Amino acid sequence: MQVIETLAEGLKREIKVVIPAKDMEQQMNERLADVKDKVRINGFRPGKVPVSHVKKMYGKSIMAELVNEIIRDRPSAILSERGEKSATQPEIAMTEDEAEAEKILNAQADLEFTLSYEIIPAIELKSVDGIKVTREVVEISEDEINEQILKIAESARTFETKKGKAADGDRVTMDYLGKVDGVAFDGGKDEDAELVIGSNRFIPGFEEQLVGLKAGDEKVITVTFPAEYPAANLAGKEATFDITVKEVAAPAATEINDDLATKLGVESVEKLKEIVRGQIESQYGNVTRQKIKRQILDQLDAIYKFEAPSKLIDAEFDNIWRQINTDLAQSGKTFADEDTTEEAAREEYRTLAERRVRLGLVLSEIGEKAGIEVTDEEMQRSLFAQLQQFPGQEKEILEFFRKTPGAAASLRAPIFEEKVIDKLLADVTVTDKTVTKEELLAEDAEEGDKPKKAASKKKAAAKADDAAEGEEAAPKKKAAPKKKAAEGDAE
Structure with a gap:
């Protein structure tokens, strides 16, 4: 040969x-x-x-x-x-x-x-001694814990009948009949329906018109279904609802004590506070880790400059570009609405795709040289987490991972990447800095406030910092059953 x-x-x-x-x-x-x-x-x-x-x-x-x-x-x-x-x-x-x-x-x-x-280029690993990151730490106060407990307690809150007019936060029990052009529509009728004003469960503009009503009152409410409403025959249509109020109830005062803990399924208020503290620490910890990871990746990006395989970049760009166009289509926006052009956007996301591929290769080399492996147990836990996200579709998901080439790698890649990041965190210089909750979340808030940049762009940037190689994802969740039209949500 x-x-x-x-x-x-x-x-x-x-x-x-x-x-x-x-x-x-x-x-x-x-x-x-x-x-x-x-x-x-x-x-x-x-x-x-x-x-x-x-x-x-x-x-x-x-x-x-x-x-x-x-x-x-x-x-x-x-x-x-x-x-x-x-x-x-x-x-x-x-x-x-x-x-x-x-x-x-x-x-x-x-x-x-x-x-x-x-070919995958040979990567000569360099010292990470010069990499320095700041780990932001939030001190969790008793007030924040209590505030979170009260939010959780809303699900177990009781209501007491009141004689006065309905106000924000009150629960209204009512019968209603929805009509479009004077004709009742399917799913637009209910009896003894309960709605807490301000919960935003119904069509936008519906709940506000219940304020001031009392038991026995009748009223015709006029609202407009959102343009993106899932029922096509109602989307964007103006509708009226004939309302009959049967009861108005005010929320009972909530006290943080053992009784509340018992209602929430916990043996004591001390145990409840311990659980809530742990949840808050986990939430802040996730944000902190993402910030640290971004700092590490940014510095690795500056250290490693080499040509990445164009086919990998093409594949990654296609994934990002597909998501960009999906997001724009769902929002009904264009590139012009985002103060850019398709050509400029393509160039920007191509750069993001190249960064992701290059960093993915670097992390892969670091992990390989360090002997990092993903265990069967870790893969099983990841698969189980996938199954939990798709209740009722467990068989379908298992079939997907068994038959789809690369599907198992989509579970392995993020686990491997996080283990490499852990390895780097043990080697780089980490300085702790105590910050407020607002300071910890400030960057994300600022990004979210930028009106001229599409949410899709933010997602793509986040993807670029998730440097593991892109693999075919698991099936998407099935759409939830449509609620009754009158309960149309602002979703």
Whole structure:
């Protein structure tokens, strides 16, 4: 077998592979000899079939099997011998001329094919001694814990009937009948429906018109369904609701004590506060970690400058660009609305895609050199977390991960990345800094306040900092059942 390099430009490689016809014929004859003793052909005793007859009957099919095996197995062996890693599956090209292919199957012509691929560049790891990050820490006050407990307690809050008018925060029990153009519509009727004013469970503008009503009052409320309302026959339509108020109830005072803890399923108020503190610490800890991770990645980005495989960048850009266009379509916006052009946006997201791929390769090299591995137990926990996100679809999800190439890698990649980040955190200089809650969350708030940058752009930037290689994601959650039209939510 001859292996001839025909192209070596940057990361691009092209290899020509030639296997002489005589070598192919020899391999075919070895298989024919084995087949001869196994085939059953009328007119011949077992094991007595002439090789020439077996070749006439099975020669081409055996040669076709050989060609397929060589095309399947040799590329990886060739790359291994060359000490190269292909960024993607090598592209394989061979003759499409039928006459030439016929000669190959008859062992009358050499088998030739070419491999085209991009190599993963060799990355020389550099010292991280100069990387310094600031870890922001928030001191959690008793007041914040109590405030969070009161928010949690809203789910267990009781209401007491009142005689006065409904105010914000009160619960209204009512019958209603919804109409569009004077005609009642499906799902627009309910009796003894309960709604807490200010909960934003109903169509925007609905709850505010209940303020001031008392038990026994009747009123016609006029609202407009949101343009993106899931029921197409109601989206953007003006509707009226005939309301009959049956009861107004005010929320009972909530006290943080053992009784409240018991209502929430906890044995004591001390245990409740301990649980809530842990939840708040976890929430702040996640934000802190993301900020630290961003600092590390930004500094690695400055340290490592090398050419990344274009095919990986193309694939990553396609993922980001698809999400960008999906977000714009859902929001009904255009690039012009975001104070940019499609051309400028493409350039910006291409840069983000290149950064992500490059950092992914760096983290992969760091993890490999450090011997970091993802255990089966960690993979199982990640899969279980996926299943929890899709209740009722567990079988479908398991089937997806079993049959979809690369799906398992989509579970492994983020675990591996976080373990590499942990490794780096142990090696870089970390300085703790006590900040307020507002300071910790300030950056995200500022980004969210920028009116001229689409949410899609923010998501793409976040993706760029998630440097693990992109893999095919698990199936999306099924849409929740539509609520009754009158309960149309502001969702």
